[in-house]
Amino acid sequence: MIVVLIIGTFGITVAIRQxxxxxxxxxxxxxxxxxxxxxxxxxxQLSQDDGAKSxxxxxxxxxxxxxxxxxxxxxxxxxxLPSGVVSTPNLxxxxxxxxxxxxxxxxxxxxxxxxxxxxxxxxSATNIAKAPWRVLALKWEVQGAQGQADTSGVLFxxxxxxxxxxxxxxxxxxxxxxxxxxxxxxxxxxxxxxxxTLTPLKRIEKTAAKIAQGDLSQRIPPVPExxxxxxxxxxxxxxxARIEQSFHEQTETTNKMKxxxxxxxxxxxxxxxxxxxxxxxxKMQRDYPGALERADKSIEHIESxxxxxxxxxxxxxxxxxxxxxxxxxxxHEIDLTTLVNxxxxxxxxxxxxxxxxxxxxxxxxxAIAAPPAAQSIKADEPSKKASKSRKAxxxxxxxxxxxxxxxxxxxxxxxxxxxxxxxxxxRQVVTNIVGNIHRYTPGDSAxxxxxxxxxxxxxxxxxxxxxxxxxxxxxxxxxxxxxxxxHIGNYYAVMQFIDHGPGVPPxxxxxxxxxxxxxxxxxAREKGxxxxxxxxxxxIVKAHKGLxxxxxxxxxxxxxxxxxxxxxxxxxxxxxxxTGNKGKRSEKKGSGEATxxxxxxxxxxxxxxxxxxxxxxxxxxxxxxAGTSTGSNTRVPSRS
Numbered sequence: 001m002i003v004v005l006i007i008g009t010f011g012i013t014v015a016i017r018q019x020x021x022x023x024x025x026x027x028x029x030x031x032x033x034x035x036x037x038x039x040x041x042x043x044x045q046l047s048q049d050d051g052a053k054s055x056x057x058x059x060x061x062x063x064x065x066x067x068x069x070x071x072x073x074x075x076x077x078x079x080x081l082p083s084g085v086v087s088t089p090n091l092x093x094x095x096x097x098x099x100x101x102x103x104x105x106x107x108x109x110x111x112x113x114x115x116x117x118x119x120x121x122x123x124s125a126t127n128i129a130k131a132p133w134r135v136l137a138l139k140w141e142v143q144g145a146q147g148q149a150d151t152s153g154v155l156f157x158x159x160x161x162x163x164x165x166x167x168x169x170x171x172x173x174x175x176x177x178x179x180x181x182x183x184x185x186x187x188x189x190x191x192x193x194x195x196x197t198l199t200p201l202k203r204i205e206k207t208a209a210k211i212a213q214g215d216l217s218q219r220i221p222p223v224p225e226x227x228x229x230x231x232x233x234x235x236x237x238x239x240x241a242r243i244e245q246s247f248h249e250q251t252e253t254t255n256k257m258k259x260x261x262x263x264x265x266x267x268x269x270x271x272x273x274x275x276x277x278x279x280x281x282x283k284m285q286r287d288y289p290g291a292l293e294r295a296d297k298s299i300e301h302i303e304s305x306x307x308x309x310x311x312x313x314x315x316x317x318x319x320x321x322x323x324x325x326x327x328x329x330x331x332h333e334i335d336l337t338t339l340v341n342x343x344x345x346x347x348x349x350x351x352x353x354x355x356x357x358x359x360x361x362x363x364x365x366x367a368i369a370a371p372p373a374a375q376s377i378k379a380d381e382p383s384k385k386a387s388k389s390r391k392a393x394x395x396x397x398x399x400x401x402x403x404x405x406x407x408x409x410x411x412x413x414x415x416x417x418x419x420x421x422x423x424x425x426x427r428q429v430v431t432n433i434v435g436n437i438h439r440y441t442p443g444d445s446a447x448x449x450x451x452x453x454x455x456x457x458x459x460x461x462x463x464x465x466x467x468x469x470x471x472x473x474x475x476x477x478x479x480x481x482x483x484x485x486x487h488i489g490n491y492y493a494v495m496q497f498i499d500h501g502p503g504v505p506p507x508x509x510x511x512x513x514x515x516x517x518x519x520x521x522x523x524a525r526e527k528g529x530x531x532x533x534x535x536x537x538x539x540i541v542k543a544h545k546g547l548x549x550x551x552x553x554x555x556x557x558x559x560x561x562x563x564x565x566x567x568x569x570x571x572x573x574x575x576x577x578x579t580g581n582k583g584k585r586s587e588k589k590g591s592g593e594a595t596x597x598x599x600x601x602x603x604x605x606x607x608x609x610x611x612x613x614x615x616x617x618x619x620x621x622x623x624x625x626a627g628t629s630t631g632s633n634t635r636v637p638s639r640s
Contacts, residue, residue, distance in 0.1 A: 005186045009179030024164040029105040032136040036157050062158040081125045086113040089133035089158045105136045131162035200229040216244040271305035278302050315532040322539035328422045336417040343430045350438045355446040364408035409448045417493045419566045425540045432533040433560045441501025448498040455483035460545035460565040468549045469510045491566040500557035509550045513538040
């Protein structure tokens with residue numbers, strides 16, 4: 001930028017100098033043409049003027065008269081400076097015209113004479129004397145008495161260009177001073193602008209250096225996004241956040257993979273060591289008495305260890321297939337109602353003495369008492385206060401909101417729910433959870449199994465990306481609360497398996513879904529667990545764009561919540577309305593009552609407290625059928 005300013009200033013100075021110099025030279029030529037006759041006619045008077053003046057005055061003109069053959073006749077006017085320095089133009093020699101053309105002005109050098117100098121010579125006078133001359137050659141003639149030319153010749157009239165040169169020097173000096181000032185000001189302004197512009201970039205550079213050293217938590221200081229640097233900073237911060245998140249996820253994945261390989265090696269080594277040990281024991285004792293009985297025991301231990309290893313390998317193969325996105329068919333229809341009822345019967349078959357309740361779940365809300373200041377004003381007060389009372393009566397509910405605290409169980413018939421997915425895999429999830437309840441809770445502790453379809457303002461893709469912890473469960477509850485209010489989002493099938501056993505400490509609940517994690521490893525081996533059941537369940541649920549998490553039950557114990565997407569609210573309501581219309585037509589034929597899902601989901605206004613407790617469709621069974629399972633409808637649990 002500074003180079004551009006310097007070049008621009010130099011160009012402007014040269015242009016001004018050329019333009020002004022040409023203008024002054026043209027003006028001098030005009031003056032010579034106009035004043036030639038006047039000077040020639042007043043030669044005698046001009047030659048008598050005093051030449052010792054402080055500056056060039058009327059005798060500034062140089063005049064030389066030559067005859068028709070260019071011989072010098074006289075030089076009547078020769079300007080002289082105050083110091084006695086004489087300056088005359090350098091003209092062709094007497095008797096020749098050289099390259100001089102008549103009526104064409106030309107510039108020539110000066111002949112300086114110091115012959116009559118008295119005292120010190122002034123430097124300014126010397127500079128003036130050395131200035132070039134502008135000379136014009138004209139023809140002259142003197143007419144006789146009869147009107148004929150008596151005498152003729154060539155007249156040289158000239159003016160010194162010292163004034164023009166002085167003007168050009170002064171103008172050039174001013175241009176240089178002004179241009180230099182502009183360059184300096186431009187350089188200072190450019191430096192300021194560059195520094196102010198590059199300051200955020202320097203911060204970006206320092207941040208990048210810290211990140212290069214390994215500190216991925218560094219961020220670029222915020223800059224208004226209306227500027228290019230601000231927009232760049234925002235984009236870089238967003239990129240750095242994703243890089244840090246990806247790095248942490250990669251680190252976590254690597255650590256999980258290391259733990260997985262270590263745990264898998266350990267779990268596989270145990271049954272292999274048992275098989276190897278009992279085989280060697282058999283070889284050592286086969287020649288002793290009673291070897292056949294001892295061989296049967298050894299073979300029994302070998303068989304149990306190989307069975308455990310086969311189950312472990314099968315679970316590992318299932319996890320590998322799920323990680324690769326294989327082994328799941330998503331195009332089948334799942335009857336969740338039948339699946340949950342079967343799970344209840346399976347658990348009753350495993351634990352006949354256990355009390356099992358089936359029902360539905362909905363949001364549990366508790367009201368916060370409003371402060372006395374929020375009470376509405378009495379109606380017998382003046383009209384102005386009455387208007388304020390209307391405002392107060394509107395504000396009071398805002399000060400007395402309903403706070404969602406979780407889901408609540410209500411004993412009732414399980415609703416009919418169908419969705420797309422892999423029935424065998426979802427059955428495997430439910431079987432694993434029921435198997436954990438059977439293994440790790442007392443046989444006489446009560447269990448509640450519930451399901452419902454609830455709206456939630458959350459995307460299935462976002463839901464499946466949430467980790468299996470309490471924060472995700474709370475976020476889903478908040479999404480359900482918003483979905484019931486706005487009716488925007490998706491319908492989700494929510495299943496809960498609530499036990500009242502010993503439970504799991506809060507710091508260990510999130511680890512339940514890690515591979516090979518068991519709260520009590522020794523007890524897990526006694527029960528035949530491998531520590532992969534809940535990990536498989538989590539992979540299956542996430543493949544269905546759902547969420548599974550473990551929370552504490554009311555009164556103690558553990559609650560497993562499974563959330564699976566059903567459909568978007570608009571399409572689901574339309575489908576349910578069509579189902580309701582079919583139910584109304586069947587009602588006219590005497591086939592019983594039917595309630596559509598949208599009517600059931602919007603029946604909350606008729607319930608106390610405004611809590612959404614939807615009536616369930618296809619309730620052909622009595623409410624007593626949802627109670628404790630009896631031994632008459634037990635069945636052997638299926639294994640996926």
